[in-house]
Amino acid sequence: MAQKTIAGIAVEVSSEGYLENPAQWTKEIALEIAGEIGIDLTDKHFEVLEFLRKEHAAGTQLTIRKVGKSGIVDIKGLYTLFPGGPLKYSAKIAGIPKPVSCV
Amino acid sequence: MIMGTRYLPDFLTFRLSDNFKHMKKLLILGGGTAGTMMANKLHHVLDKEDWNITIVDKHKTHIYQPGLLFIPFGIYTRGDVEKPKANFFPPRVNAIFSEIDMIKPEENKVLLAGGRVLQYDYLIVATGTDIRPDQTPGLSDSLWYKQIFDFYTLEGALALRQHLKTWEGGNLVVSITELPYKCPVAPLEFAFLADAYFSEMGMRDKVKITYVTPMSGAFTKPVATKMLNELLQEKNIEVVTDFYIEKVDNEKRCLVSYDEIEIPFDLLTIVPMNMGDEVIARSGLGDDMNYINTNKETLQSVKHDNIFVIGDAANLPTSKAGSVAHFASDVLMENLMHAIEGRPLTAKFDGHANCYIETGYGKGALIDFNYETEPLPGTYPLPGIGPFGLLRNTRINHYGKIIFRWIYWHILLKGKELPVESEMTMAGKRRISL
Incomplete structure (x- = not known):
């Protein structure tokens, strides 16, 4: 765990840069992490981020399939929004831990 | 009675x-x-x-x-x-x-x-849980059990055995469809054993092995991923990460991802989607x-x-x-x-898992971990037989896996005591930083 200042806020992050405490997340933090990855956030992105945060808070194990069934975006659409690593990037920008799924 | x-x-x-x-x-x-x-x-x-x-x-x-x-x-x-x-x-x-x-x-x-x-x-x-090839378009289609096989069912494993007997080589793709799936190390073991098998058959130079995973590395946790990546490299197995299969194109004989990348194969062994x-x-x-x-x-x-x-x-x-x-x-x-008995539930499961990883040539690795602790190097104590090497490629780990079949039928299934603790222990493990 390490301290990092994102969008002017000191937050705890994992070794891979995921927020340790989702409550520290702000939209400004999202914009800055997305910028580092090279993604310009739109309203659609934020809809996905809100979904991820809500599901994470409810204790759901997140998978791409689950996001694809959210009604917000299908899996192909999720790839278009977060190219290269839809779940790992969207989770990082949403300020939740990296989804583990299986180990 | x-x-x-x-x-x-x-x-x-x-x-x-x-x-x-x-x-x-x-x-x-x-x-x-x-x-x-x-x-x-x-x-x-x-x-x-x-x-x-x-x-x-x-x-x-x-x-x-x-x-x-x-x-x-x-x-x-x-x-x-x-x-x-x-x-x-x-x-x-x-x-x-x-x-x-x-x-x-x-x-x-x-x-x-x-x-x-x-x-x-x-x-x-x-x-x-069971495999569900029907969940991926084109998977259980015309190439199923002809050039595409699973090894999670007896039928699949036997059909693949028959196929390998006469296979002359080409692109072997070992892939995972979706997380979670049963026995996360099994496809890695398959790739390692395939490398050894084709080498022993004198045809390794005719087989290109590619390991395709939706994860960002060979394994989801960093320390084990590093060790396994090194092994994959050593065995000349190419790794494609973050590949999420949308469909199988039977005509072109290739995997297609959601971001429209294609991976051609001559022989595909796949872990289909798992569902309860x-x-x-x-x-x-x-x-x-x-x-x-x-x-x-x-x-x-x-x-x-x-x-x-x-x-x-x-x-x-x-x-x-x-x-x-x-x-x-x-x-x-x-x-x-x-x-x-109407008492509070006080026993707590820690998510303990312990997996042998066959790596071919009579060797194996071992990982031991739980909800909180990722697989770490060190030794795993086992009275009478061990210690086994954690995240190390050794002969004793391979013997552990071979002996395990006997243990499974005679001790484990019958609910008898094994000399291992349910709760994961840090004894023998070394915390390291990458």
């Missing part, structure tokens, strides 16, 4: 049941690794006079699943991995071989196919992959106090593997007894 009723004709079974209406009923759904272990453990602690134990499974044959990996390479045959399930149930347990139609938790009953109704006081769900049993979905008990929402520490169903879940059927954030079911079985037994 009361004879097990499973050998009796139906009319006698019903009469016996009538006579024992006052008995409490424990029902186990699924007679695989987890269900069989629970039947064996609980038969010792639930009084014969008070408790009727019934186990239901649709298949009569128990498959030693870790052995399926060896079949395609001719190391094991069918006879090495199959035994009748009934051999492993204690005599007092009623074994019913039937499809399950539905669980009705509000009425404490289970409907079997054909209309038979089983009441329960406590229910243990151990219905496991359809009965879980029919009963409204599962998530979108038919896994039951289970308290990760107590193993009790989140929705129903008299339902416990063990093994792959649960949505626990740990591996879907026999070792996990084994370590969970003691916790489940303790908590079930507490529930029966």
